[in-house]
Amino acid sequence: MNEYDVIVVGGGPGGSVAAKVAAEKGLKVIMFERGRKSGEKNSSGCGLGPRMWRDFPEMMKELTPDKVPSMRPGGAARCYFVNKDGVVSGYVMSRPTESVTYEPAKSFITMNVYRSDFDPWIAEFATRAGAVLKTSTLVVNLIKDKGKVIGVQDEKGEKYKAPVIIGADGAISMVAKKSGLRHKWEQDQITVVPQYDFSADPKKIDDVMGDEALAVWWSAVFPAAYQVFFRDGFHIGLGNWLTWWDKNPLYYLNKCVNLKYFQRIMKLIDAKPRELQAHLLPWMSYPVNTHTDNVILIGDAAGFPCPLEAEGIYPAMVTGKIAAEVAVKRIAEGDTSKKALALYDEEWKKTSIGDEFESGAELAGIWRKLPFTPKTMEWFIPMWMELLGGIYDWSEPHVVRVRQIIAKIQSYQSEFVPFAMKYVMPLLAEVLKDDIDSLKNMNDLIQKMLPKKKK
Template sequence: MEKWDVVVVGGGPGGSYAAKTAAERGLNVVFLERGRKPGEKNASGCGLGQRWWRDFPEIMEELPSLPSYRKVEMVVINLVDENNRLRMRSGTTGSDLCATRWKKGMEGASVYRSELDPFMANLAIKAGAEMRTSTLANDVIMENGRVAGVTTDNGHTLKADVVIAADGAMSTMARKSGMRNRWGSGCTLVPQLDFSCNEERLDDVIGNAEWCWFGPFYGAYQVNFRDGFHLGAGQWLRKDWDMKPLDMLKRVMEVPAFQSMMRVLEAKPREYQAHLLPWMESPPKTYTGGMMLVGDAAGFPCPLEGEGIWHACISGRIAAETAADLLSSGDVSEKSLQEYERRWKSSRLGLEHQFGKEFVDLWDSSIFNPEMMKKQIQILLEFSMLHPFSVVFDWGDAHIEAFNQHLEHFLDLLPEFEDFGRNYIAPLGEGIWPENQRRILLLLREKMPVLKYMPEKSFLRLAKLIYPKLKAKI
């Protein structure tokens, strides 16, 4: 029997980052990976966004050395209508705010997990953690009602003061310790197809961008690598699930614009996979006596678009720091490990989940709802057509007539959108910072002749009477 300060279960991004941090804090740490090497299953994308530069610059600096690396500088959204026609392709490189808010502007990265995971595991090893591959943790050791280590399928018993469970969506550790059984409805199935393609054409046609395909299907993303790309889609696993996962992708691949892109890029399907991804309104309890859950095991992926690698690394770091701080006082009881939840909730990870329910509802009623998307595509198209330049370049009729026709169509569509707006957009209004609420209200007052001359204070008081939840300061 062995004895460690910390045993980390899982050699994915969350596990490796937890092991690295624990080792840097001087703890005696081992991390276990069931695969023959970390990232053995090419489990996901992955696209890494701008916040990586703030929180993990040491990783971002090194990624260009990985063979599959592609820089990301914009997100391109393809809007497809119910007749499979591509109706709008728009790329965002970010406003000046994005350019100055982040040291590197909109810069992110795409790299295969089969390269990212070993790279991150090496960081942990360099920091002093021991890695054991081909080692499946199959149970927890319970002592006095708390987790005191793990057992492995090759017959070893590893005792530990603290176990950090980074064993992914299906977390054996969470189940064996009795923390939870299943996810319930808060879990998605994400099928994805990897394509090889002509690298030069990918450079010329797509460049440094991630793509999304939004239309009357299960909203799809396209992560682009050096010489290939992933097409993925997803949907919540519900009791009435009756889809073949591959069909979700086939539906997108039928779109002529997707097919022409494949032809131009000389794309060939290379590997198909389907994985579970927790997509929760709010993560359930993330600690028990002697153990903390991180990453997918804890249900941390972003509630709006399912990104989860940053969340795994941040939670891995917080868990390892909490372990180091508590072990110095020798108390890792359940009560004392509440500190972990307090810390992640008050971090940027907690902020990400503050409007979890609202974001999940919004996604559930748009991107994951093909019927709803048919209507929303129309309203999005009209909304963009009302832009003065679009009206000028609409060659349908006299421009003033074209403008009015668009306006009329937009107004016709609005009633259909009303419920959606009330149910899924309005709740996010509560998240608007009070100062921004105040500025929006004053802007509205400026535009309404009747209210224009009302003193600011009285106007804001009136607004608060009508909408008591208003947080704008008077």
């Protein structure tokens, strides 16, 4: 039997970081990838958040277009608002705001890449550190002794042994299932995400979109769709929890693609369909069952995508790093039991991932009931557009229009107030729990600023 200190199942970003960190600490590490290279089985794209440059600076400074040709920085993002008649009734474009505290977050919102470019690039860090990357190898089973995992077996029957196995094998995790950590996801824990990939003329993308590389299509006729631009193309996709779908997901995605406004963008940048893709994505309020004796789950395998918008690469890398550090410590101590590996949960909770999940239930709840629920958007979008665009109307004197806008917004109280009380207020209470006193002071200040009513 082949013996190692750490076995990493899955050669994506999280697995690569785990293998890199463990190898740098002197451990004998092997990482398994089912494709001929990392990323081969994942043709989708993704947005890399600025936190990756802050928390993994030595790695990310090497990310350049010559190494990852699909790179496109997103200096701006746009939200489109589609009403119940399927018409884009307005949109908002935004850039990093003045409250952002560091570079490169001040310069871009996301850096968009295709995983087929990015994954092999990041896997090189693991092999340079000394980890063995075994490609074209599907791990199909775990080896156990007295009920505890001691290794893995590949599809050819080859066996590998290690005191710690790190499951970085995605949403449909063999490691999670075979270790007993999770038999399957509950339907309200996982989403199905179909998307179309389009090729497009890079120059036309530059000319038409500028540095806009990310868009969200908020809609009253389909769940919110996301659009991500790369150097020579873009994705358009949408998702929802398995409990939601009443029709084939492509029915709703096609509603977005067939919008006149969307078709106009496609024509301007000479977009052509390239591929239909679909994947499952865990979307949870809080990760559970992340480790057991000799086993640690990271990234999607453990349910770590952000509870608000399901960002996945950064959480995978952070949890991969922590899993490796815990493995190094516990292997040195000679104790890789479930109790000893509980240090993993203690450590990830101290990171920005832990901060995200402090309000996980509230974040997931508001996202589920607002952009992912077209019925809610039937009243939210016209109310929102009254706030954003009504004042620009010239149909009446502006003072009259302001009164009309206020009256119209008030007409949505029967929908908005219950929604706000059920979903918005719990989120604000959680997020602002340490700032209640300052909010009270702000309210006093506002009251003092208001003009006194004439007697």
